[in-house]
Amino acid sequence: MAFKFENLQVWQKALDLTEEIDMLTKGSFPKEEMFVLTSQIKRAADSVVLNIAEGCTGQTNPVFKTFLSYSLRSAVEVVSCLFIAKKRKIIKEDDFQKLYNEYQSLCKMISSLKNSL
Numbered sequence: 001m002a003f004k005f006e007n008l009q010v011w012q013k014a015l016d017l018t019e020e021i022d023m024l025t026k027g028s029f030p031k032e033e034m035f036v037l038t039s040q041i042k043r044a045a046d047s048v049v050l051n052i053a054e055g056c057t058g059q060t061n062p063v064f065k066t067f068l069s070y071s072l073r074s075a076v077e078v079v080s081c082l083f084i085a086k087k088r089k090i091i092k093e094d095d096f097q098k099l100y101n102e103y104q105s106l107c108k109m110i111s112s113l114k115n116s117l
Contacts, residue, residue, distance in 0.1 A: 008052065011056070037088075048078070051070040075107050
C-alpha cells in the first residue's frame, strides 16, 4: 500500500460505509431528493474518508487530530441525515438501524484514534 492511511482500519471502515451510503441512496432515495438530502448524505460520508486520509498525510499529531475531528463531525452529519431519511420514510427501519450502528462504531474508532495521538 502506497499511502499510510490505507493501512488504517478506521479509513477502511469509512470507505466501506461511504459505499453503503451510495448504494442506499441509489436504491431508496427519490429523485426529488437528488440535490438535497441525497447530495448531503453522500458528501458527508465521503468527507469522513477524505478527512482521515488528508490528516494522515505525514502531518503532525495535532493536525491529524484536527482532521479526525472534522471526520467525526461528518460522521455525525451522516447519522443526522439518516434520521431525516427515516422521518421522511425514505429508508426502512432496518436500513436505518444497520447504518446507525455502523456509524456509531466508526465514531468510536475515530475518537479512539484521536485520543491515542
